[in-house]
Amino acid sequence: MSIIPKDGRILITGASSGIGEAYAIKLAGRGHKLSLLARRKDRLEALAQRLRSDFSADAETIVADLEDAVHLGRLEERLTRDDFSGVINNAGAGGLGFLADSSTQSVERTVTLNIVALTRLSRAALIAFKRKNAGLLVNIGSVLAHAPSPGGAIYSGSKAFVLNFTRSLQMEFAETDVSIQLVMPGPVRTEFFSSQGMDGSVFPAAAYLSADELVEAALAGLENRELVTVPSLPDLQSWERLETIRREFLAATMSGKVADRYGAGDPALE
Template sequence: MRNSNKDGLAVVTGASSGIGAVYADRLAALGHPLLLIARRANRLEALAAQLQNQHNIDVETLALDLTSADDLRTLEERLESDNVEVLVNNAGGGGLGPLSSTNGDKMEALVRLNIVAATRLSQAALGGFRQRGKGTLINLGSIIAFWPSATAAVYSGTKNYILNFTRSVAMEFEDTDIRIQVVMPGPVRTEFFSSQGMSDSVFPDEYYITADQLVDAALAGLEQGEIVTNPTMEDPKIWEDMERARANYFASVSSGKVASRYLST
């Protein structure tokens, strides 16, 4: 990673499997000491032993539930006090299903994890980045941010938040050496669906990429200076067209006039 300080700690949330575990491996290969966060202590410990053996780096693990205010504060304090070089906000949940049949407590927990935790941890890391003049923040979004879904109302909303939050924060730091990126995966072969009692067959096989492919593409996008990385979008003109449409939308709603179709005749 360009401008990366190999003595700086890399922190990965949701690191016990899938995308988070691959990020941990890639950052370890670059020589970063690691702090790995997830709920499953046994999985974290096994991954830590593997990475220490393969890459000869220091790995610390913390079994935390980031929907818990106390556990979240524990990690915030580490981000504020340690020499953190990279934060990967990968921890997240899906909570798929119709809103009418969704348990309210589970819905709130999803918001706490996908929005509150990601926001507070980003803020904690960025404070240290600002003091040291550099650092890297990577937030995991999703293509569902652009695709309202009758069975993913809360999940879609949280990922739309992550997209706009990360892009807005990137604007704050655009004249610095602090790098900020939001990664927009589509379907990835992980435990995402099985952890919710669902099958990967919810999407056709050809829609999926592996976690390794996703992370390698995301890191390549980071090296290319992208703020928003769409790993499976072949033609970047599609994104450019969306950005132009967004600018046109904002210009059109800034007229200071009520649209004629809403005026009585």
């Protein structure tokens, strides 16, 4: 039995291209009812028409800008009220560039889309899912959550939030029938770089997955009950070792004393 509920609509944000479009095509092919959200009406309508034609899909379009507080509020209200069975928080912004050279607008856009909108839509969805003890939340993170880098402070920082936020939610809902998946892509061939005037050569060409490959792997991970899916990671033990070290680090910080390297054990400082 599939873990993806069939009894309600699945909302996909950022559905007009890339990863969101790939989710829409694959879920429509599996017979799911979809609500496709994006800012670009023409591309959104074209995708919905394609899904109706190819799969006889029930695909509605929601033209909205998640940076707009009014649009975001309306969507929150609908998620808590209407019969949605799933939410895929895919919409986001790149925000690459050195912080001191970035505009206030670009910084705010990345934080609003990657953190504020994702958080508020997750909350609205989980209010409804908790009420009926069923539902699916998928948050799209990034392996760059583990990669602080020059020019990536805002993006990497925002995805670190998505990582810890989603993992914490999984713990909150561990004893329920609500499913929460974190997808951690590496480089993906989408409009991510071109939309920022970049050619994508920051990563080797061989490092890229297509959006279709990414989503196919993410859905397979979901069916395998993975809490965290890293489609381009060949050896799952790498993730397991990272988690083990993280837990050991946290345990070690509970020593209740200042470490010797800060002078606590040096008689000359007493």
